[in-house]
Amino acid sequence: MADENWKPKILAIICNWCSYAGADLAGGSRIQYPPDIRAIRVMCTGRVDPLFILKAFQDGADGVLVSGCHFGDCHYLEGNYKAAKRMFLLKNVLKNIGFDDKRLRMTFVSASEGAKWAKVIEDVVKTVKDLGPSPFNELAR
């Protein structure tokens, strides 16, 4: 079990149209959630190259969240389907090299789901905290 005071480093890559707007809405609604996430905005989760995630893990990230629009709601029609497919494959690769694939999450949060965004973050932070520091952490230093 991880130590209580340990602060995980979690990267979120989120799409401009749904999840980023949803996260903004959570803010507008003042919904409080854990402060352990750092977000990078892209226009679409379709932009997310699996290499970004591998790079993050290599750099010592304890968790990575990729969040986009719900299926059928993608601003660019189908970028989120492609992202989901890539994340699924990447999770398989991570699992096969003995890396806990729970450290990588893909979620779908719409622009109107501020409360859901907060729940997602709570969930991701809890999952990562339960897993403890990433095995790559030392390597990255």
Place this chain on the structure above:
Amino acid sequence: MSENNKHQYAFFLGCVAPNRYPGIEAAAIKTSEKLGIKLLPLKGASCCPAPGAFGSIDLNIWYAMAARNLVLAEQMGMDIALICNGCYKSIWEVNHKLKHNDELRDGVNEVLAEIDMEYKGSIDVWHLAELYYDPKIVGVDRVAESVTRPLTGVKVGVHYGCHLMKPQKDRHFGDTENPMWLDELVAALGAEPVQYRNKMQCCGAGGGVRGYDLAHALDITNEKMINLQEVGADALTEVCPFCQLQFDRGQLEIHDKFGITWGLPILHYNELLGLAQGMSPDELGLDLHAVDVEPFLRKIQ
């Protein structure tokens, strides 16, 4: 029937059925047998315990006492079938809550440990009436097929009772404003299920009110009697011996307290089913009823 032993359940009796209306118990075993359901004794079961009394005093005691009954069935490795809505509330609801709330379950198991028991959450709980309605178990058609003496020519009001179906969100019976499934089961016996005003109103007895303020409880019962008389019901059927007690003995009490005589026969659905399957009134212990069932029996063509 080769399928006869296909569905076996631990039979939870409760209090009112075995100790006041044993005909319901006898009828439940015999009628279910004909529908391919075998009811096995659940030895050492107690009061469910009464959800109104125990739930009002301390819900934790209610959970623990109900859990003890559940564990007895778990030890048999069998789902529970029962015949009383009050029992359904205790046994089904506590089972449901303990299955979905770890904190509650841990608390209960702490107490049960004192008597070397552990609740595991390995079984389900059913009301016999829902098993009859479920086409995967029995189904309305098979109930109709089992009828040897159709109850034609009589109008029967249906009382669903509260604790079986409400709160709707937690249960799985669907609409609680105008349900028809029990009416269908009554129609399957050849009787005419009659629609009366405020069908879903409570019998008045629940929540400890019968014991706390009998006149108040009876006034609610009396309202149901008025609504049933309005549409000319020949009898009322229910699936809860406690409701039955309130309607049946309650009519005597209404007579005593309010000076009104109704004389409306009250029959548990299993008693009605027994009649339709050819059981005699004596085999069903109908003579134990406070209100004479004879006029109803005479009316059946």
Place this chain on the structure above:
Amino acid sequence: MAEVKKNEEPRIGVFVCHCGTNIAGSVDIKSVVEYAKKLPNVAVADDYQYMCSTPGQNKIVEAIKEHNLTGIVVAACSPRLHEPTFRGATKMGGLNPFRFEMANIREQNSWVHMHQPEEATAKAKDAIRIAVAKAALLEDLIPKSVPVEKAALVVGGGVGGMQAALDLANAGITTYLVEKNPTIGGRMSQLDKTFPTLDCSQCILTPKMVDVYRNENIKLMTYTEVEAVEGYIGNFDVTLRKKARGVLTTEEAEARGYVGGGCNGCGDCEGVCPVIKPNPFEVGMAPRKAIYIYHPQVSPLLYTVDFDACVKCGLCVDICGDKKAVDLNATDEFVKIKVGTAILATGYDIFPIEQKTEWGYKRYDNVITSLEFERLICASGPTGGHLVRPSDGETPKRIGFVLCAGSRDNTGVGKPYCSRFCCMYSLKHAHQIIEKIPGAVPYIFYMDIRSFGKMYEEFYYRIQNEGAKFIRGRVANILEDPVTKNLHVNAEDTLLGRPVDVEVDLVVLAAAIQPSAETERTRRLFGVSCSQDGWLLEAHPKLNPCGTTTAGVYLAGVCQGPKDIPDTVAQAEGAASAASIPIHLGEVELEPYFAQCIEEKCAGCGMCVNLCPYQALSLVEKDGRKVMQVTEAKCKGCGTCGGFCPGGAIWMQHFATPQIIAQIDAFLLGGEQ
């Protein structure tokens, strides 16, 4: 061709906004600024109360000159709010506006970690470090201007859509008004009177319908649906499905050589048609034929064949004779149009209130909805304006109105929101029965009377004065007397603190409303988001209530959320104004987030070509080998190609791989210098 252009020596200016106490309340601004000063490539760091104010922006302009900056970072609110503002300031300072990066330390920091100042401050520092890393690698980008088609599309021909189309048309813009029903008019044409003025709804609507029909700039397309949408602001290619109507207009008839033919609305066909169906315009309370018009004021006055009901007996064809207006072999046609902007005005439906079983709609004869009441009280309705009980045709004297029927309801069966016009139309209904039926008593069961509009509270006063009985309590259930079919409305009069059983002859349920059935499909075609309850999502609830996140698509009326007629018309005018701006400008700038091919890295595998949802990529021969080429006008900048390219040969402008990797590295490995 783009290359990995590194600034010789990046010099970044960082500006931290207090936003009053919105940010400064949880984030230690001073320590953040001190931290920013020590970050690599940062030439200057400063803070200000309100960075978006003129003095705040001036700080950026001046710092660019003073410190010879190459990039700007503002740590403030969401880029979705103020990115354009600060890009403007960056440009004013003499830099390319795309050399700007924003760190969101309000919506995604101070507001969500209000009671954790230490964590919020640490997070703000990280956000700035990440932004600076990207800013150091930003490059000059030139937005692409595209011409805007001088035409607009309005989807939905209710009062909102009609108003929007009229405004656009009157501004000189060719406007396609598409309506799925055979006539325009929408819900408003079903209403009898309008509150609080008690104008006859049809009387004020019909002239507008005629205006729409006659306006030369409006291409009215009824019985038509949007089939497909491609393109982007300025250049939407829209495919419309003209549903098989079975009846020809005079123009269509002429095109077939039947000069002087086509439907003139005489109605002879209807007279001979043997098929009878319920008329949805009358909420099923009146019949119509398989060849029909909804009501006499339809626009266009043109019959329609309901091919689901038609038995093709041909009687209508015979009686139509030489006009040859009826074509029973008609099929759907597809029409392609090109528009610069589009307005969605898809309206609402009534929530299926029979799902609230305690009120007995569809179980008790004498429980009706408000829309049914509108038709029954309307002089042109199925009863000629005589309100009757469905069970026996008698005139009801005691009428119960159930407000919030399915609105403000969190049970999951019903709608959590206020449907916003039920209070007012129920007051109007109460007035109408008092006026029409001598001795009639309306009982209004309400939770709150929401009479917030202009002259609305006064209207409430008036109806109360006229004798309507108000009972503050939500209706628990309704029971039917099996003999008289009268209804017993059970509620608690919460002001009296007693349960009441009010026996009435008729109950009117002010049922909740929900987005119309077509809304979901339509919004997906246009890439517009919806809020949780299905209403279409505006770009900003306060500052951009007509726009959407899809550039060039706007919203009018109830499709965006419950509204009454004045609000619908007002929003329609707003949407029309917004939709006309790009058209009048003649061109719009697209954000230059295009994909670019780094040709020396491209292996010509063509994987990206299939990935692109917009067919913006293709393979071309260059110097004897195949390389990918981007058609910038088609590229929308999603980056799906860049996320996959195995050779890293795609440069997504403004979201380039080195820029994103720099952000990741800055977060996880970076720190003060």
Place this chain on the structure above:
Amino acid sequence: MAVKKDYKDQKLAEKLRDRKYYVSDTNPEFLKEVEKIGQTAAHMCFQCGTCTGSCPSAPRSSYRIRLFMRKAVLGLEEEALTDPDLWLCTTCYTCTDRCPRDLAPTDAIMAMRNIAARRDIIPRNFLQTVQLIYKTGHGVPNNDTNRAARKKLGLDAEPETTHKYPEYLPGIRKILDHYGLKERADRILAEGE
């Protein structure tokens, strides 16, 4: 705090008692406790009255479930717990099925009864049931008339419960004793004699 009037005449003092609601006289913990035991967000009640309108007890008594919800929100613990109407709920759950705020007023009432019971406010009939179960395992135990009837129906005189297998009774008693319930029931009933 309500104004204390030390009028010599007790009757007048009661008649003219300060009836204002003072926040300082209330117990904010009451709401939290009701919500915890009842597992329902009572503070979300918007007083529409659907519950009272649905209640079979309301038309024949002064019992107003809506007012109990209000008292929970306002922390009027004393008023709620000492009101004899608290025990008129038949727990039919109709209010719970219809509540537009998706609350469970019935469970709020049950929670208040639980809190009242902690202060030994429990109607006698509830406690008599406890005694019977402690003794026999049944709230409604068997009797001789019924035994005879059972035999006539071909059933055993005692049902397959604790009646036939009294060896299960110690377990039941242990559970009840764990909570000291029997003892309390005996004591409260004796005090009421």
